[in-house]
Amino acid sequence: MGLHASPLTDESYWTTLWDGQQHKVRHLRWAYVANRQLATLFHRALDGFEHPMLIELGCADSLWLPYLARNYESECYGVDFSELGCRLAQRNLALAGVEGTIIYEDLFAFAKKKGVTFDFVYSMGLIEHFTTPQAVLEVMYSLLKPAGTMLAITPNLRGMYTPIARVASPKLLATHRVLTPIVLATALRDVGFHVTEFGYTGGPLKLSVVDYSPWRAVIGRWGHEVLCKCVNLTDIVVGNFLAGLRVPNQQLTSPYVYALCTKPSCE
Secondary structure (H helix, E strand, O other): OOOOOOEOOOHHHHHHHHHOOOOOOOOOOOOOHHHHHHHHHHHHHHOOOOOOEEEEEOOOOOOHHHHHHHHOOOEEEEEEOOHHHHHHHHHHHHHHOOOOEEEEOOHHHHHHHOOOOEEEEEEEOOHHHEOOHHHHHHHHHHHEEEEEEEEEEEEOOOOOHHHHHHHHOOOOHHHOOOOOHHHHHHHHHHHOOEEEEEEEEOOOOOHHHOOOHHHHHHHHHHHHHHHHHHHHHHHHHHHHHHHHOOOOOOOOOOOEEEEEEEOOOOO
16 A cells, blocks of 8 residues: 545535435435446345455445345445444444444554455445545555455546536535546556456436535525435436436446456465
8 A cells, every 4th residue: 555645525524414414314215227226236246255244435324335234144344534424324224224333434544454354345436535546446455355356436527417516516526536437447457456347337317426415505405405306306217217218328427437346366
């Protein structure tokens, strides 16, 4: 882990973001094309493992850790540097009736201890929040067992989502490094991973990949609630309609960039 990475956000940024989730109980909704496609990605990543030990890096308010604990009988861990985000992640596990270990700690400090390695390491919206994403990939590599699997997912802030983000949340682009699938795959190979697949995922539309919370100050709490419900309804109705027409995952409208890779069994 020789590279240095400075975060593009701090804990207060995430505390403000997660504060709005404290009084909401969220669930994975399979009406969203994105969730169905992400579940398929997880299935490919965990195929062949029995009772895997896994960790989500940047796990705040995670809905996927409970899903993976329940559906793959996995020993789940999560780490995040947001205290509030960790509490929400632990709450989600408890509400799902599954066990897991949530660690409130800086990712790099956690990795230096390196007391355990994992069969599966994944992140969903983490590496793009650092000046040097490759430094985070090095951490992921160090936490992974030989022959283990890693999945990295980042928002696709190109195509139609760039102008939407500029209007909805001007600071959003300042807190993200925009990564294309090829850039992500190249960085993974440079670290030492064997990249098995990469590209765009999440279906043909997911407007909610953009943060609309800054508009709460403009249109008020209830106006913001209505806006979010309209965005979510559009994601479900239009997203499923376009998926039914077999619109492929691509840069213009798909919400996520991903790469699935493995760590060589011998180094």
